[in-house]
Amino acid sequence: MSQHLPSAALEEKKRSTPFSTPAREEAKPLLARRAAAGLGARLGLVGIYVFLVVMAIFALFPLYYVVQASFAGAQNLYTTDLHLFPAHFTFANYVTAFTQEPLLNWIGNTLLVCGLTALCGLVCSTSGAYALARFRFAGRELTLRALLTLQAFPGLLALTAYYLLLNALNLLNNLLGLVLIYSAGAVVFCCWNTKTYLDGLPIELEQAALLDGATPFQAFWHIVLPLATPALAVAALFTFMTGWNEFALANLVLNANANGSNLTFILGLYSLQSDFRTPWGIFAASSVIVSIPLMLIFFFAQRYFRSGLAQGGLAN
Amino acid sequence: MPMLRVKRRTIVAFLLPMLAMMAVINLWPILYTLYLSTTNYSEFTSDNYRFIGLENYRELLFSLDSDLFPVLWQTLLYVLVCVGSFLIVGMLTALVLNNPRVKGLPFWRVLLLLPWAAPSGITALIWKFLFQYDFGPFNQIGRLIFGPHFGIPWLLNPTLAFLSVVIVNVWLSYPFFTVVILGALQGIPGELREAARIDGAGPWQYFRHVTLPLVTPALVPATILSAITTFQMFNTVFLITQGGPVVSALKPGATEFVMIYMYNRILGATVANPHYGFIAAFAITLFVILAALTYLGSGLGTRSPQTSRFREAQA
Numbered sequence: 001m002s003q004h005l006p007s008a009a010l011e012e013k014k015r016s017t018p019f020s021t022p023a024r025e026e027a028k029p030l031l032a033r034r035a036a037a038g039l040g041a042r043l044g045l046v047g048i049y050v051f052l053v054v055m056a057i058f059a060l061f062p063l064y065y066v067v068q069a070s071f072a073g074a075q076n077l078y079t080t081d082l083h084l085f086p087a088h089f090t091f092a093n094y095v096t097a098f099t100q101e102p103l104l105n106w107i108g109n110t111l112l113v114c115g116l117t118a119l120c121g122l123v124c125s126t127s128g129a130y131a132l133a134r135f136r137f138a139g140r141e142l143t144l145r146a147l148l149t150l151q152a153f154p155g156l157l158a159l160t161a162y163y164l165l166l167n168a169l170n171l172l173n174n175l176l177g178l179v180l181i182y183s184a185g186a187v188v189f190c191c192w193n194t195k196t197y198l199d200g201l202p203i204e205l206e207q208a209a210l211l212d213g214a215t216p217f218q219a220f221w222h223i224v225l226p227l228a229t230p231a232l233a234v235a236a237l238f239t240f241m242t243g244w245n246e247f248a249l250a251n252l253v254l255n256a257n258a259n260g261s262n263l264t265f266i267l268g269l270y271s272l273q274s275d276f277r278t279p280w281g282i283f284a285a286s287s288v289i290v291s292i293p294l295m296l297i298f299f300f301a302q303r304y305f306r307s308g309l310a311q312g313g314l315a316n
Numbered sequence: 317m318p319m320l321r322v323k324r325r326t327i328v329a330f331l332l333p334m335l336a337m338m339a340v341i342n343l344w345p346i347l348y349t350l351y352l353s354t355t356n357y358s359e360f361t362s363d364n365y366r367f368i369g370l371e372n373y374r375e376l377l378f379s380l381d382s383d384l385f386p387v388l389w390q391t392l393l394y395v396l397v398c399v400g401s402f403l404i405v406g407m408l409t410a411l412v413l414n415n416p417r418v419k420g421l422p423f424w425r426v427l428l429l430l431p432w433a434a435p436s437g438i439t440a441l442i443w444k445f446l447f448q449y450d451f452g453p454f455n456q457i458g459r460l461i462f463g464p465h466f467g468i469p470w471l472l473n474p475t476l477a478f479l480s481v482v483i484v485n486v487w488l489s490y491p492f493f494t495v496v497i498l499g500a501l502q503g504i505p506g507e508l509r510e511a512a513r514i515d516g517a518g519p520w521q522y523f524r525h526v527t528l529p530l531v532t533p534a535l536v537p538a539t540i541l542s543a544i545t546t547f548q549m550f551n552t553v554f555l556i557t558q559g560g561p562v563v564s565a566l567k568p569g570a571t572e573f574v575m576i577y578m579y580n581r582i583l584g585a586t587v588a589n590p591h592y593g594f595i596a597a598f599a600i601t602l603f604v605i606l607a608a609l610t611y612l613g614s615g616l617g618t619r620s621p622q623t624s625r626f627r628e629a630q631a
Contacts, residue, residue, distance in 0.1 A: 041417075045418075048415060048417075051408065051412060052418070055405075055409060055428055056424070056427045056428065059427060059428055059430055062439060063430065063434060063439075065442070065446065082456035082459070082460050083456075123333060124334040124337050125334060127333055127334065128331055128335070130330055131331045132331075135319060135320060135326075135327045137327050143331075147338070149607070150338060150346070152603070152607045153607075154575070156550060156578070156579070157349065157575075157578070157599035157600075157602060157603055158346060158349045158599065159579065159582055160349070160582060160592045160595065160596065161348040162345055164348070165340075165341070165344065165345060165348075180337075180341055181341060183337070184338065184342050203320065206320060207320065210320065210322075216320065216322045217326075217329075219320075245437035245551060246437075246551065247437060247550070247554065247555060248551070248575075248579055251583070266437040266438070269437075269441055270441065273444070280445060280451070283441070283445075284442075287438045291434060291438055295434065295435075
């Protein structure tokens with residue numbers, strides 16, 4: 001394999017003239033060769049389109065199925081025959097989902113948890129990252145290493161300890177308990193990403209500001225934060241997204257009340273689906289309602305994600 | 317590297333929020349789990365539990381009816397099958413999406429990356445319905461073709477349940493690999509293809525000797541990362557199978573991977589007396605394995621000969 005290095009290939013291309021190579025191909029008449037190649041290429045292209053269509057069906061089918069099911073009446077779903085289009089188009093599932101299930105509460109709770117997680121994680125990770133990037137102190141290297149080691153420990157492993165901890169803090173069955181656990185889980189990644197980003201920013205501006213009499217906090221707030229916006233966006237999104245799908249810890253911390261209005265959406269949807277009295281159409285409608293804002297956030301977030309990560313230099 | 321000269325107070329003030337949070341919410345639970353793993357703490361002994369040294373670890377590692385190795389084995393198998401499939405599907409889709417002869421590339425790209433944007437917890441619950449025996453559309457399609465008695469017990473048969481959670485995970489994860497590989501493919505200079513063609517390399521040779529070596533540096537970290545996430549996977553699998561189907565009360569379910577196993581032993585509906593101490597020992601053992609894998613992985617990611625070769629090629 002080592003003989004076929006790309007650089008070697010380039011070298012060879014430089015040495016050989018375009019006229020020296022067709023010599024090998026003289027065995028077949030040129031026209032026949034062209035025709036065969038064209039047919040092969042066309043067959044290849046057909047194969048590629050077949051593959052694309054199969055993959056598109058694979059990618060879209062679950063999403064399509066849930067959307068069409070959300071518009072179908074209940075009798076349409078609980079048959080053993082296949083229905084790929086709703087026979088009776090109806091919004092009844094959406095109406096039921098909004099009026100009889102605490103859907104808005106679930107969305108509200110999830111946004112609250114994720115929003116507070118992002119805020120809390122951002123404050124802790126950014127200030128910490130700034131200290132690690134700009135200040136010299138004993139134990140700096142040790143802190144960086146400790147962060148990396150802690151990150152290898154998945155929070156789920158300490159389920160019992162979390163339960164006792166939240167119990168001691170009186171945060172069981174409280175959304176704030178979840179906020180605490182989620183933001184601690186995201187803080188290491190964010191701190192590292194932001195620190196690497198800050199390492200790439202010039203320090204001279206802050207030095208000048210300090211000479212002019214600014215406090216370190218003013219330098220941090222007025223100079224560093226505006227420059228670090230892409231990295232902060234990544235950190236905020238990352239922390240926001242750690243919690244929105246999480247099931248195990250949420251299930252540990254939150255106990256459903258009588259109508260389940262204190263849950264996050266994933267717990268709520270799970271309870272809807274495992275409860276056999278709830279028609280699947282209502283679950284489908286609820287899923288669609290919950291997914292739309294999340295998918296919008298994702299598409300909006302995506303471009304920030306790329307630039308902030310690339311410049312944050314996670315690859316190093 | 318130049319640093320700012322500031323008072324010690326300032327340094328402490330900047331570091332304190334993060335360190336306090338890490339100490340209470342990351343470090344303390346780990347240390348407490350470590351401590352628990354050396355006790356016989358369980359629901360029934362919660363008032364008078366005691367230190368029992370490494371007894372839990374002995375039972376976990378050397379006892380014949382220990383679930384550790386079966387659970388680890390099926391988790392590793394899951395990781396291998398999943399990551400292998402991610403690589404194959406991700407590579408194929410990326411190659412196709414990088415092919416300039418395909419019409420409407422942006423359209424296909426959005427379609428194929430859509431599973432990435434959908435919230436994974438919700439899609440797991442959707443897939444669960446798709447696999448449902450009576451009303452799930454997969455069996456409905458089968459009945460349309462093979463007659464009314466057709467039915468695949470997707471989530472009821474151990475092997476098929478394993479396959480089902482593999483399919484769902486591939487659906488969820490291949491877009492990440494597509495994006496990573498596509499990014500690397502677009503970084504390959506066009507002259508290389510021309511040069512290879514002139515040298516008489518066929519498409520396979522080009523793929524094998526030009527594309528693959530150039531894409532590998534981007535693939536190694538992505539593969540390690542996704543192997544570690546798959547190893548720790550809880551959400552998707554739990555939402556679909558809860559670790560089941562359970563064929564015997566003495567054996568873990570066919571999709572009971574490490575995290576699900578732990579969760580079920582603590583919060584499972586059938587567990588009357590959770591052995592917190594024993595599970596803590598399980599958790600610490602897993603942590604050691606994960607830390608070792610992460611360490612090995614980071615070494616691979618940064619020091620692989622492929623990476624340095626890629627850097628040389630770029631320089």
